[in-house]
Amino acid sequence: xxxxxxxxxxxxxxxxxxxxxxxxxxxxxxxxxxxxxxxxxxxxxxxxxxxxxxxxxxxxxxxxxxxxxxxxxxxxxxxxxxxxxxxxxxxxxxxxxxxxxxxxxxxxxxxxxxxxxxxxxxxxxxxxxxxxxxxxxxxxxxxxxxxxxxxxxxxxxxxxxxxxxxxxxxxxxxxxxxxxxxxxxxxxxxxxxxxxxxxxxxxxxxxxxxxxxxxxxxxxxxxxxxxxxxxxxxxxxxxxxxxxxxxxxxxxxxxxxxxxxxxxxxx
Amino acid sequence: xxxxxxxxxxxxxxxxxxxxxxxxxxxxxxxxxxxxxxxxxxxxxxxxxxxxxxxxxxxxxxxxxxxxxxxxxxxxxxxxxxxxxxxxxxxxxxxxxxxxxxxxxxxxxxxxxxxxxxxxxxxxxxxxxxxxxxxxxxxxxxxxxxxxxxxxxxxxxxxxxxxxxxxxxxxxxxxxxxxxxxxxxxxxxxxxxxxxxxxxxxxxxxxxxxxxxxxxxxxxxxxxxxxxxxxxxxxxxxxxxxxxxxxxxxxxxxxxxxxxxxxxxxxxxxxxxxxxxxxxxxxxxxxxxxxxx
Ligand SMILES: Nc1ncnc2c1ncn2[C@@H]1O[C@H](COP(=O)(O)OP(=O)(O)OP(=O)(O)O)[C@@H](O)[C@H]1O
Ligand SMILES: [Mg+2]
Numbered sequence: 101x102x103x104x105x106x107x108x109x110x111x112x113x114x115x116x117x118x119x120x121x122x123x124x125x126x127x128x129x130x131x132x133x134x135x136x137x138x139x140x141x142x143x144x145x146x147x148x149x150x151x152x153x154x155x156x157x158x159x160x161x162x163x164x165x166x167x168x169x170x171x172x173x174x175x176x177x178x179x180x181x182x183x184x185x186x187x188x189x190x191x192x193x194x195x196x197x198x199x200x201x202x203x204x205x206x207x208x209x210x211x212x213x214x215x216x217x218x219x220x221x222x223x224x225x226x227x228x229x230x231x232x233x234x235x236x237x238x239x240x241x242x243x244x245x246x247x248x249x250x251x252x253x254x255x256x257x258x259x260x261x262x263x264x265x266x267x268x269x270x271x272x273x274x275x276x277x278x279x280x281x282x283x284x285x286x287x288x289x290x291x292x293x294x295x296x297x298x299x300x301x302x303x304x305x306x307x308x309x310x311x312x313x314x315x316x317x318x319x320x321x322x323x324x325x326x327x328x329x330x331x332x333x334x335x336x337x338x339x340x341x342x343x344x345x346x347x348x349x350x351x352x353x354x355x356x357x358x359x360x361x362x363x364x365x366x367x
Numbered sequence: 368x369x370x371x372x373x374x375x376x377x378x379x380x381x382x383x384x385x386x387x388x389x390x391x392x393x394x395x396x397x398x399x400x401x402x403x404x405x406x407x408x409x410x411x412x413x414x415x416x417x418x419x420x421x422x423x424x425x426x427x428x429x430x431x432x433x434x435x436x437x438x439x440x441x442x443x444x445x446x447x448x449x450x451x452x453x454x455x456x457x458x459x460x461x462x463x464x465x466x467x468x469x470x471x472x473x474x475x476x477x478x479x480x481x482x483x484x485x486x487x488x489x490x491x492x493x494x495x496x497x498x499x500x501x502x503x504x505x506x507x508x509x510x511x512x513x514x515x516x517x518x519x520x521x522x523x524x525x526x527x528x529x530x531x532x533x534x535x536x537x538x539x540x541x542x543x544x545x546x547x548x549x550x551x552x553x554x555x556x557x558x559x560x561x562x563x564x565x566x567x568x569x570x571x572x573x574x575x576x577x578x579x580x581x582x583x584x585x586x587x588x589x590x591x592x593x594x595x596x597x598x599x600x601x602x603x604x605x606x607x608x609x610x611x612x613x614x615x616x617x618x619x620x621x622x623x624x625x626x627x628x629x630x631x632x633x634x635x636x637x638x639x640x641x642x643x644x645x646x647x648x649x650x651x652x653x654x655x656x657x658x659x660x
Contacts, residue, residue: 110473231473231474232473233472233473233474233477261472261473262471264473265470265471265472265473265514268515269467269515313468314467314468317463317465317468317469318468318469318471320431320463321461321463321468321469321471322471322481323431323456324429324431324456324460324461324463325456325460325471325481325482325485325529325530325533326453326456326457326482326485326486326533327481327485328453328485332487333484333485333487334483334484334487334488334489334490334493335484335490336476336477336480336483336484336490336493336494336497337477337490338490
């Protein structure tokens with residue numbers, strides 16, 4: 101169950117999307133998300149679909165793989181859409197028993213599905229094609245200007261990259277402890293909510309203890325290797341823009357222009 | 368004149384825990400007057416029962432802990448001199464027991480580059496060092512992998528490469544093989560030995576495995592916060608009974624030699640390898656009835 105989550109995981113590959121500068125990908129994702137919420141006409145969705153489809157197919161990440169990891173989130177989305185569908189007041193399209201579907205509700209639900217699923221697909225294509233380190237490097241350099249107003253950009257991105265590195269380790273550990281507790285008769289999958297929550301206590305306590313021990317060890321190891329914050333640090337893989345990144349910026353600008361153009365032409 | 372790379376004089380160390388009012392909650396004396404000097408290029412092994420203070424001593428060497436009394440001088444710098452802290456950490460690198468808890472990056476090569484990045488080494492030079500270090504421990508082929516996909520022995524070799532890339536004069540390995548299987552143990556010890564022989568890096572190895580100690584120039588035995596025995600492996604392992612008192616065993620061959628000696632065979636003290644024992648036994652047989660092979 102835990103193993104299925106692909107959000108934030110890296111899918112190794114050598115496509116042009118993989119090789120783009122992480123800052124380009126971050127900005128691109130941001131631009132894509134903004135256009136999703138600013139432009140809501142059918143034409144805008146068609147354009148967004150084309151853009152997303154092209155990026156996904158160029159990235160060589162199998163679509164099936166992307167979707168597999170997002171099942172839980174899609175479920176959440178469907179529930180949200182259903183709420184919108186049935187609970188929005190407005191002109192009634194048709195009704196049965198106690199449910200009424202309104203025109204506004206239908207429109208909201210469709211918007212919701214498009215926006216949320218494109219939001220998720222768009223951001224997971226970024227995390228799937230960018231290693232955690234590139235991602236945090238990109239954030240650190242891309243948001244470097246925030247340092248001027250004392251936002252600890254380096255620290256935050258260091259924290260992120262360590263968290264990403266330890267997710268698989270802690271998941272392994274969780275399933276190990278689970279199995280150990282199950283061997284002693286614990287049951288994580290039966291009983292009511294309260295019983296299940298209670299069963300989690302003997303799982304979480306050792307997990308936390310071990311996580312703290314790891315954190316302590318890791319801090320010591322980082323210190324021993326001379327880590328003393330971002331100051332005076334050099335980079336093994338410095339970020340620099342290449343031609344393909346410039347092309348990507350141009351494509352992005354074109355996309356935004358098209359969206360604006362469609363809005364003006366009321367397509 | 369200073370010739371020692373590590374020189375500890377009469378070090379004591381006390382772990383002190385405070386309660387929330389800032390009063391001393393409890394304290395535990397882990398080192399009680401330890402002195403040691405290590406010359407450049409030596410291979411030193413430290414043995415001792417659990418809780419004898421080995422890790423505490425190791426952490427003094429790269430200033431992760433500072434002596435409560437006494438002094439520790441590393442490459443001419445007193446570890447209490449805060450302005451030299453980063454020089455000291457660069458001179459004396461450290462490899463820890465748990466391979467998972469000391470690998471910081473999600474890609475092997477990036478982890479090896481972490482130390483040099485912290486030291487402010489220029490990008491091009493970092494790549495040189497990463498390449499050299501990974502090749503030295505035989506992990507260059509795995510440079511693009513995620514550490515999670517490596518075996519324990521491979522992870523420890525990456526950790527060694529990570530320290531090497533900082534180009535230290537001295538590497539301290541604190542039970543680097545404790546969590547590994549025999550194959551992984553050998554990989555790691557061989558990697559450390561090679562650094563010592565080929566590059567003249569001083570190696571201080573803390574271990575529970577007697578077999579890993581045999582090639583050391585000098586062995587220190589610790590017990591309850593003190594160095595109680597020191598000498599060449601042969602000298603130390605010839606004191607089988609004394610070691611037993613410190614709850615340590617000797618290598619199997621040495622034990623066998625010791626038992627044979629007790630049973631009346633005329634063997635020398637402190638036999639370290641099977642080869643040696645065989646030679647000695649042959650000599651004995653040859654001496655008593657000449658023409659056997
Ligand atoms: N953080 C700490 N706080 C309090 N006491 C500690 C701490 N770390 C170690 N000690 C105590 O200091 C003593 C020496 O510990 P140390 O870890 O140096 O032993 P060691 O020889 O490395 O043992 P091991 O073989 O188990 O690694 C032990 O009695 C231990 O309980
Ligand atoms: Mg220890």
